[in-house]
Amino acid sequence: MLTKLSGGRVFDPLNGAENKQRDLYLRDGRIITRPKAGEHPDQEFDIRDRVVMAGAIDIHTHIGGGKVNIARIMLPEDHRHGVRKRTALTRSGTGHVAPSTSVTGYRYAEMGYTACFEPAMLPANARQTHMEMADIPIVDKGAYTVLGNDDFLLRLLSSRKPQQTINDYVAWTLKATQALAIKVVNPGGINAFKFNQRKLDLDEPNRHYGITPRTILQVLARAVHELGVAHPLHVHGCNLGVPGNMETTLKTMQAVDGLPLHLTHLQFHSYGTEGERKFSSGAARIAEAVNANPQLSIDVGQMMFGQTVTASADTMRQYAGHKHAHPKKWVLMDIECEAGCGVVPFYYRDKSFVNALQWAIGLELFLLVLDPWRVFLTTDHPNGAPFTSYPHLIRLLMDRGFRKEKLAAINKSAAAMSTLGSLEREYSLYEIAILTRAAPAKSLGLADRGHLGPGAGADITVYKEQKDKEKMFAKPELVFKDGELVARNGKVVKETHGVTHVVRPEYDKGIERTLKRHFSDHQTVSFENYGVADWEIEEDGQSRLTIHPCRDGGS
Amino acid sequence: MPGAESPSSSAFHHVTCPFCGLLCDDLTVQGKANELKVSQNGCDKAKTGFSRGVPAAFPRIHGKRSDLETAVQRAVSLLSKARQPLYSGLATDVAGMRAVIALAERTGGVVDHMHGGAMRRNIQTLQELGLITTTLSEIRNRADLLVLLGTDAADYPRFFERCFGAEGPNGAKPRELVFIGGKAPAKPAALSATVKGQAIACDVQALGEVALALRSVLRGQRLSCKEIAGIKKATLEKLCERMREARYGVLVWDAARLDFPHSELVVQMLAELLRELNQLTRFAGFPLGGNEGATGATNVCAWLTGYPLRVGFSQGYPVYEPERFSTRQMLASGDTEALVWIAAITPLPPPKSTVPTIVLGQPNIDLDPQPAVFFPVATPGLDHRGHLFRCDSVVSLPLQQLRASPFPAVATVIGAIKDAL
Numbered sequence: 018m019l020t021k022l023s024g025g026r027v028f029d030p031l032n033g034a035e036n037k038q039r040d041l042y043l044r045d046g047r048i049i050t051r052p053k054a055g056e057h058p059d060q061e062f063d064i065r066d067r068v069v070m071a072g073a074i075d076i077h078t079h080i081g082g083g084k085v086n087i088a089r090i091m092l093p094e095d096h097r098h099g100v101r102k103r104t105a106l107t108r109s110g111t112g113h114v115a116p117s118t119s120v121t122g123y124r125y126a127e128m129g130y131t132a133c134f135e136p137a138m139l140p141a142n143a144r145q146t147h148m149e150m151a152d153i154p155i156v157d158k159g160a161y162t163v164l165g166n167d168d169f170l171l172r173l174l175s176s177r178k179p180q181q182t183i184n185d186y187v188a189w190t191l192k193a194t195q196a197l198a199i200k201v202v203n204p205g206g207i208n209a210f211k212f213n214q215r216k217l218d219l220d221e222p223n224r225h226y227g228i229t230p231r232t233i234l235q236v237l238a239r240a241v242h243e244l245g246v247a248h249p250l251h252v253h254g255c256n257l258g259v260p261g262n263m264e265t266t267l268k269t270m271q272a273v274d275g276l277p278l279h280l281t282h283l284q285f286h287s288y289g290t291e292g293e294r295k296f297s298s299g300a301a302r303i304a305e306a307v308n309a310n311p312q313l314s315i316d317v318g319q320m321m322f323g324q325t326v327t328a329s330a331d332t333m334r335q336y337a338g339h340k341h342a343h344p345k346k347w348v349l350m351d352i353e354c355e356a357g358c359g360v361v362p363f364y365y366r367d368k369s370f371v372n373a374l375q376w377a378i379g380l381e382l383f384l385l386v387l388d389p390w391r392v393f394l395t396t397d398h399p400n401g402a403p404f405t406s407y408p409h410l411i412r413l414l415m416d417r418g419f420r421k422e423k424l425a426a427i428n429k430s431a432a433a434m435s436t437l438g439s440l441e442r443e444y445s446l447y448e449i450a451i452l453t454r455a456a457p458a459k460s461l462g463l464a465d466r467g468h469l470g471p472g473a474g475a476d477i478t479v480y481k482e483q484k485d486k487e488k489m490f491a492k493p494e495l496v497f498k499d500g501e502l503v504a505r506n507g508k509v510v511k512e513t514h515g516v517t518h519v520v521r522p523e524y525d526k527g528i529e530r531t532l533k534r535h536f537s538d539h540q541t542v543s544f545e546n547y548g549v550a551d552w553e554i555e556e557d558g559q560s561r562l563t564i565h566p567c568r569d570g571g572s
Numbered sequence: 573m574p575g576a577e578s579p580s581s582s583a584f585h586h587v588t589c590p591f592c593g594l595l596c597d598d599l600t601v602q603g604k605a606n607e608l609k610v611s612q613n614g615c616d617k618a619k620t621g622f623s624r625g626v627p628a629a630f631p632r633i634h635g636k637r638s639d640l641e642t643a644v645q646r647a648v649s650l651l652s653k654a655r656q657p658l659y660s661g662l663a664t665d666v667a668g669m670r671a672v673i674a675l676a677e678r679t680g681g682v683v684d685h686m687h688g689g690a691m692r693r694n695i696q697t698l699q700e701l702g703l704i705t706t707t708l709s710e711i712r713n714r715a716d717l718l719v720l721l722g723t724d725a726a727d728y729p730r731f732f733e734r735c736f737g738a739e740g741p742n743g744a745k746p747r748e749l750v751f752i753g754g755k756a757p758a759k760p761a762a763l764s765a766t767v768k769g770q771a772i773a774c775d776v777q778a779l780g781e782v783a784l785a786l787r788s789v790l791r792g793q794r795l796s797c798k799e800i801a802g803i804k805k806a807t808l809e810k811l812c813e814r815m816r817e818a819r820y821g822v823l824v825w826d827a828a829r830l831d832f833p834h835s836e837l838v839v840q841m842l843a844e845l846l847r848e849l850n851q852l853t854r855f856a857g858f859p860l861g862g863n864e865g866a867t868g869a870t871n872v873c874a875w876l877t878g879y880p881l882r883v884g885f886s887q888g889y890p891v892y893e894p895e896r897f898s899t900r901q902m903l904a905s906g907d908t909e910a911l912v913w914i915a916a917i918t919p920l921p922p923p924k925s926t927v928p929t930i931v932l933g934q935p936n937i938d939l940d941p942q943p944a945v946f947f948p949v950a951t952p953g954l955d956h957r958g959h960l961f962r963c964d965s966v967v968s969l970p971l972q973q974l975r976a977s978p979f980p981a982v983a984t985v986i987g988a989i990k991d992a993l
Contacts, residue, residue: 212819539713
């Protein structure tokens with residue numbers, strides 16, 4: 018079937034198109050250059066004056082896996098605010114900060130998002146994560162596997178195994194867990210917490226293994242790089258949420274000999290210790306360092322006011338944060354000698370000094386990091402706020418007047434300590450297209466997503482331009498997924514199923530012998546049953562795997 | 573399907589056992605035609621489960637032999653008439669559970685598991701206080717002290733073997749086991765030379781008081797009485813000392829064994845005790861449970877609806893009513909007009925009731941009286957592949973198909989009913 022979108026204003030940064038009027042032709046789920054001579058479209062959408070972008074991509078959103086399901090189970094009171102009735106077209110579901118799977122997919126699609134990436138899949142929980150993602154409709158999915166707190170890796174390091182062994186292990190893990198990238202969470206800290214260490218800075222050794230977070234970052238960043246995986250090591254650093262952690266963050270940036278790193282939810286890692294309250298913004302220095310180091314990319318993890326839940330593998334920091342739980346309940350789990358999980362609900366208040374400053378720090382980072390190709394739009398859903406707050410966040414970035422109005426409403430001392438009021442920058446539509454489409458696709462190595470060039474997957478979002486950017490981005494007029502119209506005016510009109518994106522760098526199978534021994538000596542699952550096989554993802558008849566190549570030079 | 577069609581004997585390795593919540597996956601099973609026999613690493617439960625054959629069985633309508641199509645039609649007619657059908661039992665795999673939720677949503681039904689009551693005690697605690705928990709591999713590698721409360725873990729025959737496989741916790745201290753309330757096993761496999769054991773007798777119903785006393789002592793409060801629940805003050809103080817010294821301690825309970833009114837308060841007290849302990853050292857809970865696919869059932873329900881089990885769809889969206897939607901309450905109150913009972917793992921019959929019943933069960937399930945409709949179904953992990961969850965709610969494992977079964981999977985029957993509605 019040939020579909021024509023006529024006359025839209027295209028914002029397609031990967032192809033250098035900024036506000037260019039252009040017709041788009043879609044066939045068999047792809048964008049094509051032009052139809053054959055004399056061929057007429059089977060359907061045509063007149064989208065004159067409309068803003069056209071590729072489908073948006075969320076590079077960091079907790080949409081599935083054990084911690085998300087614990088959040089769902091723990092917060093029944095939250096779900097009553099987000100009820101969706103069953104219709105002839107769509108399933109029912111619930112949830113505001115921790116929505117059910119179908120609601121997650123529908124809401125993303127209705128906002129013009131066509132791909133979402135779960136950034137914290139524990140290897141032992143990979144199977145469940147994929148099961149949940151299989152039940153998220155419409156959008157494409159993918160996950161980053163968490164390493165760096167696993168006893169196996171720490172044992173390799175304490176016995177001084179060569180980098181090649183680490184590389185083989187990382188590559189094996191990517192395959193066994195069906196992942197797109199590797200994430201490290203509080204490197205070594207989650208493991209140290211199991212030995213009752215309550216804090217671990219970049220150069221502090223693990224009590225049992227003697228290994229420091231710096232070493233873990235170095236070997237994992239190198240492994241990811243040498244394997245040729247497109248997305249660099251995805252780093253949730255040490256000392257999340259600790260006043261003064263900006264010093265650790267600055268050191269972390271320099272810890273890996275100039276190798277690329279992606280620093281995630283950096284808002285939570287950009288705190289100073291100035292002022293009466295010993296809590297201040299480190300955004301300026303952090304942004305300066307990001308600007309000066311082209312090998313770094315970040316996402317912000319913007320915090321928004323209201324109820325949410327934080328779900329993280331970082332048990333060490335989540336345990337410390339439990340005192341602020343709202344409502345007063347929290348879950349902590351040590352998991353399979355790999356990592357852990359902490360789920361703590363929070364209510365962020367605009368009148369709280371700390372929360373208000375966190376809000377301002379996130380926005381400062383957005384406005385002070387100059388290269389839009391290296392900063393991605395996230396709230397670390399749901400840790401900073403649920404993903405449904407993206408349209409509001411986009412308005413804060415694009416509309417200075419609106420931003421100042423909001424700044425005037427927050428805690429006065431926090432506002433006074435922030436430079437936000439003096440930042441005049443406003444993001445353009447083109448820059449928003451970079452932040453939310455082009456840059457994430459490029460960073461993740463999704464060659465046929467995030468742009469509107471010939472051959473690209475026909476994931477397309479069409480907006481009616483409005484002065485109120487929150488309204489504009491909340492309900493796009495048309496959303497196409499793989500060429501099919503899936504949402505219109507912010508309502509799902511068709512339920513489809515996206516693919517799961519993975520990478521599979523090659524590795525020396527010798528590592529499997531070592532792993533087999535490790536499994537029989539230490540784990541409680543057979544090595545043979547540990548990995549997630551292709552059939553487990555594809556057997557339901559609606560999920561498919563898309564394997565992305567690794568960079569040349571990858572082994 | 574490796575080897576299942578071959579008439580000669582074949583061996584299946586790394587087989588996952590579906591017959592308890594521990595989900596051991598190191599079994600070797602010999603298959604000859606449709607006879608299966610565990611030849612390595614199976615406990616008695618596994619041996620019994622795998623040796624259940626494939627008897628001749630057919631769909632039945634009021635006890636009379638029928639065929640799949642007619643039985644599906646009859647089920648459809650019962651469900652279309654029901655205002656709020658009850659889907660219970662739910663002993664099935666992940667695919668079966670996904671299908672059940674879809675059908676319940678379509679028919680405005682209610683879902684509950686046969687172990688819904690036991691699960692509720694832990695989940696209620698999770699929803700009111702939260703919990704600190706751990707998983708099997710952590711116990712195996714780190715735990716130097718296990719305190720079992722109200723259970724000897726005998727329902728999970730390989731529990732101690734699974735816990736104590738590695739060289740030793742943290743490479744250091746010997747392990748210790750303490751049993752509080754309930755009998756200590758006379759000679760559990762666990763109490764080998766390297767594991768010390770101690771039993772402290774008390775009434776299971778008093779476990780909450782015991783946990784509260786331990787928490788008070790840990791907080792530095794003095795116990796003003798000589799004993800708590802029959803346990804001497806000195807014994808409790810000594811245990812506190814031991815818990816305080818543990819590097820990685822674990823509290824183990826089985827909510828199914830806390831079968832008395834308001835026993836969720838015991839679990840809450842254990843959650844409070846764990847919080848107290850973690851201010852000093854590392855300690856975590858390990859709730860045993862998850863038999864008959866319970867852990868998977870509640871997890872699938874949670875990701876599809878937002879809520880753990882006991883959800884109803886009569887409003888057109890999921891509603892969470894964990895008390896009102898219990899199987900017992902639904903059958904007693906007359907709030908349901910049809911019961912769909914699913915027991916695909918162990919042949920467990922539905923509770924007695926006057927509600928017209930559709931059973932999807934093991935072919936050899938003993939049914940008296942005969943239900944309105946009976947579907948013999950395949951056993952996940954023997955007759956078809958699939959997935960189950962381990963009781964720690966973290967690990968899920970693939971199940972293998974070990975033989976050719978004439979019976980459809982739960983997901984197939986439920987899917988056929990939904991398609992025919």
